[in-house]
Amino acid sequence: xxxxxxxxxxxxxxIYDSWERKGYFRPSGKPGAPTFxxxxxxxxxxxxxxxxxxxxxxxxxxxxxxxxxxxxxxxxQPGTDHAGIATQMVVERELAKSGTNLSRREIGREAFVERxxxxxxxxxxxxxxxxxxxxxxxxxxxxxxxxxDGLSAAVRRAFVTLYREGLIYRDKRLVNWxxxxxxxxxxxxxxxxxxxxxxxxxxxxxxxxxxxxxTVATTRPExxxxxxxxxxxxxxxxxxxxxGLHVDLPLVGRRIPIVADAYSDPEKGTGAVKIxxxxxxxxxxxGRRHKLELIPILDGMGRVNENGxxxxxxxxxxxxxxxxxxxxxxxxxLVKIERHRHVVPHGDRxxxxxEPYLTDQWYCDAAKLAVEAIAAVEDGRxxxxxxxxxxxxxxxxxxxxxxxxxxxxxxxxxxxxxxAPDGQxxxxxxxxxxxxxxxxxxxxxxxxxxxxDVLDTWFSSGLWPFSTLGWPEQxxxxxxxxxTNVLVTGFDIIFFWVARMMMLGLKFxxxxxxxxxxxxxxxxDERGQKMSKTRGNxxxxxxxxxxxxxxxxxxxxxxxxxxxxxxxxxxSRVEGYRNFVTKLWNAARFLELNGAKLNEQVDLTANQSAxxxxxxxxxxxxxxxxxxxxxxxxFNDATLSLYHFVWDTFCDWYVELAKPLLAGxxxxxxxETRATASWVLALTLRCMHPFAPYVTEELWDRLFxxxxxxxxxxxxxxxxxxxxxPEASRELNWVVRLVSAIRSARTEMNVPAGARLRLLAIGTDxxxxxxxxxxxxxxFRLARIESIEANVQILPERALVVVVDDASFALPVGDVVDxxxxxxxxxxxxxxLVIEITKLKGRLANEGFLxxxxxxxxxxxxxxxxxxxxxxxxxxxxxxxxx
RNA sequence: GGGCGGUUAGCUCAGCGGUAGAGCACUCCCUUCACACGGGAGGGGUCAUAGGUUCGAUCCCUAUACCGCCCA
Numbered sequence: 001x002x003x004x005x006x007x008x009x010x011x012x013x014x015i016y017d018s019w020e021r022k023g024y025f026r027p028s029g030k031p032g033a034p035t036f037x038x039x040x041x042x043x044x045x046x047x048x049x050x051x052x053x054x055x056x057x058x059x060x061x062x063x064x065x066x067x068x069x070x071x072x073x074x075x076x077q078p079g080t081d082h083a084g085i086a087t088q089m090v091v092e093r094e095l096a097k098s099g100t101n102l103s104r105r106e107i108g109r110e111a112f113v114e115r116x117x118x119x120x121x122x123x124x125x126x127x128x129x130x131x132x133x134x135x136x137x138x139x140x141x142x143x144x145x146x147x148x149d150g151l152s153a154a155v156r157r158a159f160v161t162l163y164r165e166g167l168i169y170r171d172k173r174l175v176n177w178x179x180x181x182x183x184x185x186x187x188x189x190x191x192x193x194x195x196x197x198x199x200x201x202x203x204x205x206x207x208x209x210x211x212x213x214x215t216v217a218t219t220r221p222e223x224x225x226x227x228x229x230x231x232x233x234x235x236x237x238x239x240x241x242x243x244g245l246h247v248d249l250p251l252v253g254r255r256i257p258i259v260a261d262a263y264s265d266p267e268k269g270t271g272a273v274k275i276x277x278x279x280x281x282x283x284x285x286x287g288r289r290h291k292l293e294l295i296p297i298l299d300g301m302g303r304v305n306e307n308g309x310x311x312x313x314x315x316x317x318x319x320x321x322x323x324x325x326x327x328x329x330x331x332x333x334l335v336k337i338e339r340h341r342h343v344v345p346h347g348d349r350x351x352x353x354x355e356p357y358l359t360d361q362w363y364c365d366a367a368k369l370a371v372e373a374i375a376a377v378e379d380g381r382x383x384x385x386x387x388x389x390x391x392x393x394x395x396x397x398x399x400x401x402x403x404x405x406x407x408x409x410x411x412x413x414x415x416x417x418x419x420a421p422d423g424q425x426x427x428x429x430x431x432x433x434x435x436x437x438x439x440x441x442x443x444x445x446x447x448x449x450x451x452x453d454v455l456d457t458w459f460s461s462g463l464w465p466f467s468t469l470g471w472p473e474q475x476x477x478x479x480x481x482x483x484t485n486v487l488v489t490g491f492d493i494i495f496f497w498v499a500r501m502m503m504l505g506l507k508f509x510x511x512x513x514x515x516x517x518x519x520x521x522x523x524x525d526e527r528g529q530k531m532s533k534t535r536g537n538x539x540x541x542x543x544x545x546x547x548x549x550x551x552x553x554x555x556x557x558x559x560x561x562x563x564x565x566x567x568x569x570x571x572s573r574v575e576g577y578r579n580f581v582t583k584l585w586n587a588a589r590f591l592e593l594n595g596a597k598l599n600e601q602v603d604l605t606a607n608q609s610a611x612x613x614x615x616x617x618x619x620x621x622x623x624x625x626x627x628x629x630x631x632x633x634x635f636n637d638a639t640l641s642l643y644h645f646v647w648d649t650f651c652d653w654y655v656e657l658a659k660p661l662l663a664g665x666x667x668x669x670x671x672e673t674r675a676t677a678s679w680v681l682a683l684t685l686r687c688m689h690p691f692a693p694y695v696t697e698e699l700w701d702r703l704f705x706x707x708x709x710x711x712x713x714x715x716x717x718x719x720x721x722x723x724x725x726p727e728a729s730r731e732l733n734w735v736v737r738l739v740s741a742i743r744s745a746r747t748e749m750n751v752p753a754g755a756r757l758r759l760l761a762i763g764t765d766x767x768x769x770x771x772x773x774x775x776x777x778x779x780f781r782l783a784r785i786e787s788i789e790a791n792v793q794i795l796p797e798r799a800l801v802v803v804v805d806d807a808s809f810a811l812p813v814g815d816v817v818d819x820x821x822x823x824x825x826x827x828x829x830x831x832x833l834v835i836e837i838t839k840l841k842g843r844l845a846n847e848g849f850l851x852x853x854x855x856x857x858x859x860x861x862x863x864x865x866x867x868x869x870x871x872x873x874x875x876x877x878x879x880x881x882x883x
Numbered sequence: 884g885g886g887c888g889g890u891u892a893g894c895u896c897a898g899c900g901g902u903a904g905a906g907c908a909c910u911c912c913c914u915u916c917a918c919a920c921g922g923g924a925g926g927g928g929u930c931a932u933a934g935g936u937u938c939g940a941u942c943c944c945u946a947u948a949c950c951g952c953c954c955a
Contacts, residue, residue: 004918192954343955388887392953395886399954491953528895528951548920559906562897565888566952570895572907579920590917636897640905655917663916740924747924753913781915836902843901848938857901864902 002592002702006585008549011698016132019697024712025139027075027481028068036072037481038064039465039514040138041489041497042146044083045120046090049130051523051531051569052490054541055561058554059520059635060488061136065690066630068137069716075481077468078138080128081146082120084412084457085181085349091116091411109410109452116411120145130542134550135693137712144468146460147413154467155413155460156429158508163417163427167365167507168405170425174284175404177357178347179302179317183408184361186456187401188495191348194341199269201335202328204230204247207255214239214247214258215335217269219342220279221328222321225252225308226297229275231286234260236271250333251324252309259290278358296358300408317355362406362415362453369503370397376502382512385633386563389491389519396495405456412454419449462500465513472508482509486516494519518633521566523557528568539571548578551692555580558691559639580643581695584688587651588681588699594662596678598704604676604723609661609669610774612676613728615654618645619680624719626687642688650680653736660777678704683717734804735775741802742783742811748825749800751813756786760799760810764791768807801826801878805867808874819882826879833872840865 019025027035038060043053060076068074092104095115104112131138144151162168175184200221203213214230227249232239243260263286264273277287278296287294299305302317312320328334345354374397376382377390384390406415418426418434420442428434431450438446463471465487469478483505489497498517505513524530525537532538544553555577560567607613622645629638654677661673682704689696689711700711708714742759751757759779761772769790772779779785792810795801799810800822840861843849850858 002917005920392887395954522952560896565896568895570907573895575920576906579918582920583918586918586921588917593917640897644905651917652922656922659916743923744925747912750912753923754915784915839901843939846938849901850938852938853901861901 002585002589004586004589005582006549006695006698008551008581008694009546012133012135012550012694015694015697016135019137019710019712020132020140022710023141024068024710025076025137026141027073027139028713030071030073033071033073035075035481035485036064036067037075037077037484038486038488039468039484040076040078041487041493042079042081042144042461042464043127044086045080045124045127045145046083046086047127049127049134049541051539051541051557053127053131054134054553055520055523055557055567056488056490057131057134057136058557059518059561061134061138061554061693062558062630062635062690063486063488064137065693065712066716068712069686069689069714071715073480075142075477076136076138077142077144077481077484078128078131078136078140079144079146079464079468080124081457081461081464082412084407084409084454085183085185087116087120088409088411089181089349091119094119104410112410133542133545134554137693142468146457146464150470151460151463151467152413153429154463154471155455156416157472158459158463158504159416159455160427160429161508162364167368169363169365170360171363171402172358172360173363173402173404174278174281174356174358175361176345176347176354177300177359178350178352179300179355180350180352181347181409182300184357184359184404184406185347185349185354186404186458189348190354191346192343193346195344197340197342197344199338199340200325201270201337202250202274203333203335204250204274205333206242206245206258207248208245213333214242214272215270216272216274218274219340220321221325222304222317223276223279223297224249224274224324225304225312225320226276226278226295227252227254227256227274228277228287228293228295229256229290230258230272231261231264231275231290232258232272233262233264233266236264236266238266239272250331251327257290257292259286259292261286261289279356281356284356294358298355298357300357302355361404362417362455364403364405364459366400366403366503369507370400370499372506373397373499373502376506376512382502382514383516385516385518389494389517392491392494393498397499400499403456405459406451406453407456408452409454412457413460414454415451417451419451420446458496458500461497462504463508465501465505466509482513483511484514486518487514488518488520490522491519492522520561523567523569525569528566539569544571544574548574549581549694551581551695552578554693555639555643555691558635559643561635563633580647581692583651584646584684584692585695585699587646587655588703590655591674591677591681592703594674594677596674596681596703598678598682599675600679600682602675602679604679607672607676609672610725610728610731611654611657611661611778612672613725614732615650615680616676617724617726617729618649618654619683620719620721620723622649623683623687623717627716627719630690639691642684642691646684646688650684653732654680656782657732657735657775657778660781664777685711686714686717731771731774734771735778738802738804738809739779739782741804742779742785742809745800745802745811745825746784749813749818749821751800751811754784756784757811757813759783759785759788760792760796760812761788761790762792762795762808762810764807795878795881797881801875801881803871803874803878806870806874808878810878823879823882826875830872830875830879833868833875837865837868837872840868 064074064076095104159168176190178185197219199217199219201215201217203215206212206214216230230247242258245258246255249256263282264271275283275286275292277284277292278294295307297304297308298317304312304315304320312323325334347354374394377393416427416429420438426434426438428437434448438448465484466478466482469475469482471478501513529537541553552574556573560569604616622641625641626638658673658677661669685696685700697711761768772788772790776788796810796812798814799812802809843861
């Protein structure tokens with residue numbers, strides 16, 4: 001027997017183990033079945049599960065479970081990425097704490113990488129375990145890691161291919177350099193952060209005009225050591241005469257030119273701007289236009305290098321700033337300092353200000369790869385849901401910059417490039433190949449040194465949808481599951497994920513990596529604030545799952561997911577869905593107590609009771625709605641349909657209506673009701689399974705046993721029109737309205753809740769009489785009625801009156817009734833009607849409306865008016881009775 | 884500066900050319916034999932503002948205000 005409440009903690013692990021052990025997460029491999037595949041955007045191996053993952057993964061699990069039940073040969077490909085910087089940082093931190101006080105450089109590359117692997121094997125699986133906790137049905141037997149042998153081979157193949165086609169090349173350009181981590185990072189790993197800074201105004205003496213100065217304004221005075229020019233706007237009258245002259249760079253003593261360049265904004269600062277081509281992206285361009293010298297003055301740690309004057313050498317960039325400002329001030333060249341709020345690029349891992357830094361790096365020609373990636377979305381080979389995100393994708397793809405793919409790290413895919421002593425580069429998939437080629441060209445004794453750097457993690461992640469399926473080998477899985485069907489991700493990583501996979505996927509497979517990109521919003525707190533540790537508003541999905549159950553968390557997330565919008569997540573909703581799960585549990589418990597048994601062969605069209613015919617139709621409608629909503633990625637609609645069906649339709653009405661049937665003495669009806677109720681519950685469990693997999697599986701097992709196997713691999717229901725009986729639907733809707741009207745009137749008139757009243761139907765027509773008779777037990781019970789008299793001709797005086805459609809019903813209450821109160825109740829109801837009736841009359845008298853509105857609309861409005869007028873008449877009659 | 888989204892009940896949000904909805908919160912009643920993680924009944928909204936289109940606008944268009952996000 002089921003307990004009164006469902007206890008998730010006693011169920012979840014057991015069920016999950018059972019699913020996994022029985023291999024239900026694996027592709028069915030059914031011959032002829034259509035395939036459905038999702039590649040999980042691999043979470044960071046150092047990560048732990050946050051609300052964003054919970055939402056992202058739950059959506060994927062709904063799609064996977066839905067398609068699995070619909071008979072697709074389904075694969076959800078999971079795994080993690082090696083997260084170069086993040087993982088290396090974790091292990092370096094551990095190293096620092098370990099007491100040996102050795103840096104990674106001191107223990108050496110090999111030993112360090114070994115440590116990272118050790119860390120990974122011990123602590124790397126957190127997020128994957130947490131995914132299981134939430135019921136995610138990924139095929140763990142196929143779990144992959146971006147550093148696996150196979151995936152590493154894919155990376156080498158991709159790199160070598162792109163290099164040979166000229167799509168990967170080496171270049172000396174400015175990169176975003178992280179001085180703390182001492183590596184380059186890509187544009188999209190840059191966080192633009194607004195900070196309170198200053199604007200320093202500096203005087204540079206003009207050589208040709210002794211005693212005069214040009215004043216430049218800068219947010220980074222320390223970079224002046226690397227200045228190689230001053231720019232003014234060509235149309236700026238103030239500086240016209242200075243163009244072509246030179247200044248004597250203070251503290252350095254370098255002679256640098258004043259050039260005219262439109263980059264200089266006359267409105268900003270003084271209109272004259274110092275140009276440091278080796279330390280600023282804009283200045284780099286200006287410098288190139290005017291052939292200015294590139295003078296790097298900082299080293300990789302952000303310290304002044306040998307190009308700076310001796311007295312600043314080795315000073316940290318921030319220390320150098322202080323000293324330089326001080327020294328300029330002493331020379332009388334510091335004009336003023338203003339407060340200035342501006343945007344400074346920060347590394348999203350280290351959090352330190354990034355330095356534009358001139359180095360040799362490997363680049364990928366993203367612009368060329370983008371061409372096909374753009375075309376594929378333009379021509380609909382890949383479709384975004386919601387569509388609006390395609391614009392963001394296009395905007396970014398069309399302005400894409402060369403992608404810096406090398407990182408000065410040890411953890412990652414080491415770049416398969418070998419340097420000969422003369423600087424010549426040999427790129428090959430293996431060292432042997434590289435040597436073979438080098439020997440051919442440079443003789444047998446050639447010495448090669450492998451590039452120390454590794455590739456951007458996203459380079460390997462970009463191959464994920466096909467490298468996980470075996471590429472570059474032409475495997476059966478690749479043929480079967482690629483292109484994948486849908487990528488589910490948050491819009492915040494549209495550039496990381498979608499863009500890179502599209503470019504590399506099209507390049508290497510000539511096919512799009514996924515046909516649909518479903519973008520969901522970010523999970524924020526209930527006030528719309530981004531969740532962050534510093535704000536302290538982070539909600540832990542695992543804690544919620546522990547407290548309320550994984551199903552409740554999943555339902556709450558799905559119910560909050562509206563297409564194209566962020567999710568403002570209120571934890572109280574989880575409690576609400578915990579209650580919902582309990583409600584379902586108890587509905588099942590009710591069936592269990594009444595001997596429910598599932599018989600899939602039962603002929604529901606033979607049902608005698610309208611109540612049973614009605615709920616079957618309602619169930620069909622629910623199946624339709626849920627199926628359509630999932631297919632359209634409208635998860636909130638699907639969740640709400642289920643919620644409404646289970647709670648309102650099934651529990652509040654059907655179960656209550658069925659009680660008299662089950663308690664009655666008609667064995668045939670009893671059997672029919674048990675069979676129908678069981679059938680409805682079975683379909684409900686199936687439809688709800690993708691959303692709340694645990695409780696549905698448990699109930700399936702407890703109630704229906706498992707002769708046909710587990711719910712996870714049962715068949716998704718299909719709606720059948722032949723099971724919908726419109727007449728039963730009309731009848732039961734009427735019963736619901738009648739009962740509701742009686743309940744309302746009773747409460748409003750303060751009739752004691754327990755009091756049983758007589759119900760007199762006034763001037764009853766045939767249909768009403770039949771309906772009353774057929775549903776009398778239900779009406780007795782639900783409206784607290786003790787007897788029904790049909791066809792009463794005269795309204796009794798001391799009675800409440802309710803009107804349903806064109807029939808009046810009187811509830812004699814004897815002396816307890818307060819006539820004044822009843823009068824005002826009737827008046828209030830009439831008032832509401834009058835407003836609507838006036839509106840409808842006006843509309844129907846409007847010639848424009850009659851001429852232009854559709855016949856259906858006009859007919860509908862007429863019918864509504866007739867109904868309301870009839871009700872109004874009945875209410876007036878009742879009023880006159882007690883006048 | 885450019886682009887995108889939002890403004891609907893106390894809160895969080897659905898919706899939509901012709902009847903304004905949900906959950907939570909609130910009020911009143913109920914130890915009715917599945918469930919108090921429950922049942923029943925209620926209160927609460929000039930759908931941001933101003934114009935326009937339309938027979939009819941919360942919904943479509945334009946502008947404004949405010950809020951948020953992305954990019955420079």
